[in-house]
């Protein structure tokens with residue numbers, strides 16, 4: 655193991671605001687709002703406050719899939735929350751998600767607005783509301799929920815573990831990179847084995863399990879997050895590759911992944927979405 659600076663934890667942890675790292679300017683050990691800021695509200699039934707990270711893309715793909723199936727009740731206004739600038743700590747956002755993380759959804763279609771936060775909860779809420787992408791037959795429904803919860807429990811090791819130490823930490827440290835690269839590869843192998851016998855994650859049907867897992871593990875398999883494709887040898891997961899390509903080709907996935915994207919190629923960026931025409935204009 656390479657030489658790592660030894661750290662002796664003090665008896666009681668205290669906040670070192672100068673500890674560096676990519677997110678040092680917004681990370682803090684306390685919850686709640688840091689400033690007053692109302693959120694904008696559009697005319698559509700659903701209001702989404704998000705950013706095109708993997709967790710954000712899950713929801714915009716779901717909404718575009720619902721619209722593709724003709725559910726006009728899934729029309730949405732999407733506003734960008736710039737987490738690097740601390741928008742997630744504005745009072746309006748915290749009212750919708752006390753955990754201060756994107757994505758957050760407000761359903762204004764009923765008599766009282768309903769707030770929904772946590773991407774898995776949002777996918778489940780929308781699947782139930784519109785009766786789509788979540789089978790009703792008990793075994794298939796359980797299998798879909800198994801993999802939805804698998805994603806929610808597993809991706810923090812990929813993002814907060816591997817991605818953080820491989821791409822974002824102020825110095826490269828062998829111990830955490832090895833620890834989380836091993837876990838990430840184990841997770842890719844779990845998916846690869848599941849996809850050896852199944853067209854989609856939970857069986858024959860495209861479900862919210864695919865919609866949750868693809869923006870993390872599909873995009874990882876494309877080598878598009880953390881610049882880690884070669885390091886993790888993502889090409890060797892053949893079944894994951896086949897599934898990744900099939901999902902990437904879906905029109906709703908192409909549309910959903912650009913919403914609230916504020917970096918990358920110009921024609922893949924859309925800061926706000928209020929109607930289908932906003933995405934059509936990009937000519938994807």
Ligand SMILES: N[C@@H](CCC(=O)N[C@@H](CS)C(=O)NCC(=O)O)C(=O)O
Pocket residue numbers: 680681707708709710737742754755756757771772773774
């Ligand atoms: N478990 C949450 C995770 C959400 C999350 O981590 N969001 C990140 C962006 S991908 C965020 O908003 N980070 C801002 C912060 O931590 O201050 C979910 O799936 O919705």
